[in-house]
Amino acid sequence: MLNLLLQGGNVLCADGQVRQMDLAIEGSIITQIGTVSNTAERVIDCHNKLIIPGFVNTHTHAAMTLFRSYADDMQLMDWLKTKIWPAEENLTADDVYWGTQLAIAEMLKSGTTCFADMYFFMPEVAKAVAESGIRAVLARGMAGVAPTANQALAESENFYKEWHNAANGRITIMLGPHAPYTCPPDYLKKVTALAEKLGAQIHIHLSETLQEVSDCNKQYGKSPIALMEEIGLLDYGVLAAHCVHVSQEDIAIMKGKQVRVAHNPGSNMKLASGVAPVPDMLNAGLCVGLGTDGAASNNNLDMLEELRLAAMLHKVHRLDPVAIPASTAVQMATAQGANALSLGSSIGKLEPTYKADITIFDMQQPHWYPQHDSLSLLTYAASGRDVHTVIVDGKILLENRQLTTIDEERLLEEVNRRGIRLVNPV
């Protein structure tokens, strides 16, 4: 007998087509798609629902939800120096646990089943992931210029050893050197040595702002991407966040080294970082997933917004109404996102043998009508708040819009208290 049967939904199949069919789950795995006649412990009626692979958020700093709405509409360095960094100084391990739970609650409620995080107090993040049931790829952020530089390397190694492949494989670990402008070459060489030793991949911010690229060119005579190649960092499997200001030469290097990109259109817009050349990256055959970045610079963790922005921003930026069509944007938010996190053989598609990481949208709302094309409705009309049910690793974590593993009322009280304390320390 099956554990779970999703009956009669509109299923986004691995070939990109949407078909009305059933989907069967045993344990953590999708076992059948089509007409399923087996009995099941639990049957969910999915008529007038759209069933897609859960969104994969390829870049965030989950606990920064605590700073949501604290400071906006400021110049970047002013914002970081007078607001975000001082507030982060006040963070405790407990704050990071609760801020991460808030992020997970928000992500599950808007259809995200897996996220890539870079922050600190990472064992607390792993604990929140393990408890909540979501999937995550975690990295301890490391800044070579900080007094904690060596401690961060040691913590990263311990964190990898303790948590890589933990929680039924839901948690994997990467190394998280923050960025070239916070990690000098000597430090990055220590990071690559650690990557070599552990067999770990790397999550890093690259070429986010014009200033960063210009400074890097002045200091090292080459772009951040070219500098990373020279250091050897690109040889260990790299997830590169942002890549806004990359040249054709940079893209060629990235292609050669199979660098995967986390594109964060919402953050890039709000922080005025610029528009990444995503159509060029896709044309070059790069893997590009989507990310929300942290909630201080977005200000939400709603992947459907990123999907829509990816489909719309590049159209207006290039004055090309066929740049990044709906189907491509949906792939970026799901299968390509899974590839970006090196999880493409187990999540990101609805196919037998894949993990049952699934998001179900309720289509019974005015903005989902008429129903000429489900993927167009998802991309250009739907809301993250239309998410009805979310399944991760075969377990229902959101059911009829209610979280099953998180006490939401207590969570919201906790984070409000903590958020206010962080920006007004006694």
Added chain:
Amino acid sequence: MLNLLLQGGNVLCADGQVRQMDLAIEGSIITQIGTVSNTAERVIDCHNKLIIPGFVNTHTHAAMTLFRSYADDMQLMDWLKTKIWPAEENLTADDVYWGTQLAIAEMLKSGTTCFADMYFFMPEVAKAVAESGIRAVLARGMAGVAPTANQALAESENFYKEWHNAANGRITIMLGPHAPYTCPPDYLKKVTALAEKLGAQIHIHLSETLQEVSDCNKQYGKSPIALMEEIGLLDYGVLAAHCVHVSQEDIAIMKGKQVRVAHNPGSNMKLASGVAPVPDMLNAGLCVGLGTDGAASNNNLDMLEELRLAAMLHKVHRLDPVAIPASTAVQMATAQGANALSLGSSIGKLEPTYKADITIFDMQQPHWYPQHDSLSLLTYAASGRDVHTVIVDGKILLENRQLTTIDEERLLEEVNRRGIRLVNPV
């Protein structure tokens, strides 16, 4: 005794500040804001809710909801000629009625209390507005190059006489010459003569695409804005949709003639029209409201998305993180929108003597926490689907997310049947 008392909500006051207070309504009017001790027929507990003036959608083609998701990711003229125009040929008066009801249902559920529409079969649109209880500024679209050019003028005059200030003043009428490229100067002079005769204002598309501006310059030796000035069209109170490709000289003309702008960032992005110089318009002191445009080019009618896009698109386009801050974007979606429709003395603000057109957001969701700043949460984190209650002209049209004047189930059935028939005529 008051009709309605909103108790203890976070109220966006006319000075732009959010304060916890009560708001009292008698008949269609806001009568008190502050601490209200009167008894009321009906009290709504608004703790942990954000109360704002209802969104004003300054430009749409409501019944085009019927074409939502029918055709996307196409070149503009290909899209119009092979998809939209042929499908519009099949529209009946009944279709327009139902398509408009769908738009109204969607707008109410996402917090819009007033919209400016330009389409045809307009008496059906007025009927849908009157029945649903929403507020609207309606214009019969007129194309001077069409065989129906003179009929459209006659219909516009009759429509104005029959419906201007109807439905307790909820409906006002403008004249709707479509655009300079579909209305030659001689025809526009007939429109201005009719505006003069009726005392009617004008709703028109201006300078939406580069092609339009370039063609106008070739044909007439001046920009669409300058051509409209020469014709005298700008002397009658003009709501100009788009204004994407306007020069500093155009902006000076618009300022001189007090042209009000309907900025449609979502449509401009999806159709790759370009980025309107909104910060320049605002610096020049122009009135700029926000609009969704029709659902075929957006593809939803969610004003909160437009508000967010307005706050984010201009930041990235100008690489300026302080372009259009949250408070300005909220004003554009409310008070400035009301001004754009010439309704600024009666709607768009929460103040005694103003009409009770009110949208109430439920803040009890993870993406609304922590609550450092309500306007930032609204602008950068909230969803149109967080709208809990909507009041228009003192009447509750959405209550706990349920429409009170529209049978939603029947509506969705109707529009799906009609939408499919329109694109697959027998």
